[in-house]
Amino acid sequence: MRQIYPDLWQTSPERPIPDTPEATSHAYLLLRDGGNVLFYGTGREEGGSPKEEDDLRGIQHLGGVSHQILAHWHEAAPSLAHIREMFGSKLCCHERDASDVARIGKIEVDQVFRRAETALSDIEVIPTPGHTAGSTCFLYRSPHGKTYLFSGDTIVPARDSWLSAALGGSKADLRNSLELLRNLKPDAVMAAGALGPDTYREIASPAAWQAAIDAAEQALS
Known part of the structure; x- marks a missing residue:
């Protein structure tokens, strides 16, 4: 676990694409008075890898998780059930991706998003279809002064630039x-x-x- 801001921690890196060694993924723990939120998945293994277990112990020390929010169904894995069992957390994602999350993660989704709204009193839900049909971003204005955008895979760092790709969704939707x-x-x-x-x-x-x-749109083209 690595602390980025006073209320935001990053989990250990994962390598989600075996044949693309430079691909990296992380989850993020947001500390909130109304209950901590874990954005994205922490790993792929059903029982949790040793690295993931270390992260989960760190999350437990920081107050646990009330809600785990996925930005799209590619983050689903059997480890979701392990997190729910450990913390009693609720799993959230967009309605359009919920069935795939449930199928791959072998877990029911507790809360679905359908539109632009405010979730959990202070997290802005921004549906951004295109990467997948239910891809969603989340905006949080931290009381420590910064605005965080949890962009899922709608726009991602790519070496010294940015990237966007439709993987199961629509390029036209993604441009919008x-x-x-x-x-x-x-x-x-x-x-x-x-x-x-x-x-x-x-x-x-x-x-x-x-x-x-601009860079993400150019990569999409």
């Missing part, structure tokens, strides 16, 4: 979703995956965010 994200002003982006060593990247300025969206 990127344009929707263009209007945001995040201080930091926490993606579910990346091509490179880290899924976390700070955004230096509004102009830098516009350039990131």
Whole structure:
């Protein structure tokens, strides 16, 4: 576990694509007064790998998890049930991806998102279909002063640039979703995956965010 901000921790890196060694994934634990939220999946193994178990013990020390939120169904794995059993947490994702999450993770989804809304009192749900039909981003304005965008795989760091790809979704939808994200002003982006060593990247300025969206759209084309 690595602390990024006073209320945000990053789990150990995973290598989700065996034939793409530079691909990296992380989960993120957001510490909140209303209950900690775990964004994304922590691993692929049913019982948890030793590295994942170390992370889960760290999460337990930080107060556990009230809700685990997935940005899209590619994050589903049998380890979801292990997290629910350990913390008594509720599993959340978009309605369009819920059946695939349940099938792959062998676990029922407790809460589904259907539209742009505010979840758990302070997390903005932003449906961004395209990577998958139910891909969703989440915006959180931290009381410590920064705005976090949990972008899933809608837009991800890619070496020294940014990437976006439709993997089961629609390129046209994804272009529209990127344009929707263009209007945001995040201080930091926490993606579910990346091509490179880290899924976390700070955004230096509004102009830098516009350039990131431009790069993702160009990669999509």
